[in-house]
Amino acid sequence: MMIMKSSHSRRTLALATALTLASIGLTACGDTDSSDSGASDSTPIRALLAAQPATLDPIVGARSGQIVWATMLETLIGTDDNLGPADTSLLTSWTRTDATTWTFTVRPDVSFSNGEKADAAAVANTITLTRDSEASQLKSYFGNVTSIEAPDAGTVVLKTKAPQYNIPDLLTTVYLVPPKYYEEKGSDGFAAAPVGTGPYVWAGGNAGRDMSVKPNPEYWGTAPSNQGITFTWANEAAQRLALIQSKSVDVAFDLPPAQASAAKAANVEVVSTETAMKIIAFLDSTKAPFDKPELREAAALSIDRDAIVRGIFDGQAVADAGLLNVRPGEQPAQSVTPNLDRAKQLVGSGGPTVQITYPAAQYTNIEEVAQAVGGSLEQAGFKVNYEPLDYGTLVKRVIGRQVPGIAIFAGVPNVAVPDFFASGFMKTQSITGNCPDPRFDEMAQEALEQDDADQAAPIYEQLNTMGVVEKHCYVPLYRQVFNYATAPGVTGVEFGPLNTVDFTKTTR
Template sequence: MIKNASTLRRLAGIAVAATVAAGAAGCGGGPATGTSDTSRIRALLNAQPATLDPIAGARSAQVVWATMVEPLVTTGSDLEPARTGLITDWKRASPTKWTFTLRPNVKFSNGETADAAAVVNTLTLTRDQNTSILKTYFGNVASIEAPDATTVEVTTKRPQYDIPNLLTTVYLVPPKYYKEKGPAGFSAAPVGTGPYVFEGAKPGREISVKANPSYWGAKPANTGVTFTWATEASQRLALLQGKSVDVAFDLPPAQADQAKKAGLKVVSTESALKITAFLEATKAPFKDATLREAAALAINRDDIVKGIFDGKAVADGGLLNVKPGTQPARRVDADPARAKQLVGSSGPSVNLTYPAGQYTNMKEVAESVGASLQQAGFTVKYLPVDYGTLVKQVAGRQIDGLFLLGAVPNVAVPDFFASGFMKSASITSSCPDPAIDRLVAKALEQKNADAAQSIYDELNTLGVVQKHCYVPLYKQIYTYGLGSGADGIVYGPLNSVDFTKATR
């Protein structure tokens, strides 16, 4: 637990240093200017990426870095690991040993060899580096070895079924370059094996990548992508309508409807991104189990989906059902009258912390949650913060009350949430419980996620239904607009974007 907290406490500092070094630290920015390249894609994000270092960075920034740096294992359309990427095959030699086969003759864009030794280095950084955001998921890995240039052997202390799944969110970095530059230097100019290479950044305005002429796979259909950002949805829509950008990501329902009326193409995908309210069970007021139950009963996720998103989100009362289209075996439904009865006349004060501007309509969602709590008898104080500050506060255990977080299962197995948010040694660690720790470990020792499903059902019931430590709200329907002539940009439900087939 101490190591994991230390890991994430350092993220904000690393993110700031990396962003400044990259010269991309502006709060918003205009569209790309001064370019006559008609095959370059101009992409508008809802927020600037905090860091382009995949070892330390939250996966919300992979929309940018994943153009340059590739995951070890690709993900298929079924959201399961596929044998089509840098790693082309794997087998489970024993309950605790996995053998992976690497694609031969691949090089990083700086000329370093992308061999098994590079994979061992990246996995070791992911497991051991204090700034690794995935550290908690690799604590069971005992050894990582490369018997030859195309073979990697991963041995775990106890059986762990999801190692191939985890490698879909581990991005391969060049050993010499990463060691020389460090996290901040790497973020300033990432180097990978991907279809694009880093081109440059303008302070406060944009980050650009260009097509990699030496890419091992199919070459991009465009010459590159320029990323800009605008935190206001109305501004993103205006830039799209004004033909300043080719794609505007994260359009709320109102802006999406306006884009459609303007004749623009709008694409919607049910994302695995799940907005969840985390109740800090180690501190007042939610150290009191009765008040946690009251809060869980007060919050009406169906009203949020209907009132704020006009039904264009998916109400979801489960924490560990990670794939789109799935629902939990058991959930907690709103009961405002019972919530008010549980609170009584005590009027407990609650801090409600949320990442302003990070997720679609987050301010409105926070206000809806707060209003529900106030109706139940809580006194609510709203604490809007930027996303980097929220990560720092969560990691440093500086939060009390309730915080809202968008949880993206970049690995589509329940353990991504179980190990990431439920274990005592986890990213949030808001509800430490030895029983939860035992169940998480037991689930991983099963043959696969299907075999572990009954345990995950038990975990969800324990954390969400019985202890009321987590109040899952909804899965986001992720919507983006395409400018006239733009096509081929594909958003995946695990918060990934493929630009390689994009044209304009």
């Protein structure tokens, strides 16, 4: 498979453009003198993102936005070094009272930054919003929950219709919102000025340019070591490289391999982390052409994930052949081996047209990845057209079942359990709904009803084999290796494999 890299001239032009825009980045970050490449300790940490978050509402927002909103809002349950539930956040203990009942203890004396109490009633309300809101990103994970009650200010009792072993895991990605404020403002109003219990509070923003947070003086935990964070964004990786090299920002996220190597060569500190996020090609089995099993198989056989990692990422990504293996380092028991000759046989002459939809500028080198997948399909005999969309539009179309052919985007297991992908992508009422099969629903439910993750593991292996190897509805590509760079003297940025960032210890 031939994979085309961006031309040298294009990268040079982008870099020149970035240098021209450096002063704009300085102004957006709050500096008034573009000749001053540094910043004092009394000014906010300047964080540069690859894209503006689509929304800061955690109920409806994709978890890519949590890099910003998690400065102000907190998850109900924390995570430990093994990515399991920990008592470090708003729920301090939990007990499985019986097979279908969970009882949680709420951290006492915590309030939202607007004065509302962060008590059991607020926790119950947030879980209810997560389960019932029409556009909830996590709706499918809480469909088994039948009741959420707060018998007193410090206790939440959650009941499920059938046993579900991973409820505490799921609550590690549910962010607490204030009931009165959220109801009054609605999703859009809340996203415009989020209110939470976290170490920072909203400090304002300039539409399309920047957004800022400052320390929360009433925070219940350890106060931040800085004066806040100002977030800006630049879609072009060359811009992000130029801005970190010129010290116009303190930390630049999502540097592709070429820019990360250039930053290292310029003695810029670069940190690389293998994440749990994986890029996946989703084939829609409900619409032509992939309603035909042989064409789904042909597409899967034509795509060489190892070639994508070598050709586009220079090895700075991890080829991954599985869907439900969610922790870094895991691989599935069975996988698909590329076979272009067999793919050509299955397509035959006069191959159909396939639409490839992907979120432009959302992920590292995603355009090149989409072109590589399309090139593979063309070699097998398919015709291909491309539809790049902004991420928010893509999510809405995926949820609305309006993306025929192939959709390429990231699966982000915000909790490190296989059900996050099984319920998110495989069940009939999942986010994607691209491969409805009653057996998936039955097996996913059977896995959840096991006593723990170890007992559920063999069921998830079978589910993975069915979806990826037998039905060819999912073509896993690679795990993201995430690179970010820090300016001289900047320390304490903590990036985790579940794509979370802790800025509280960041100083310059």
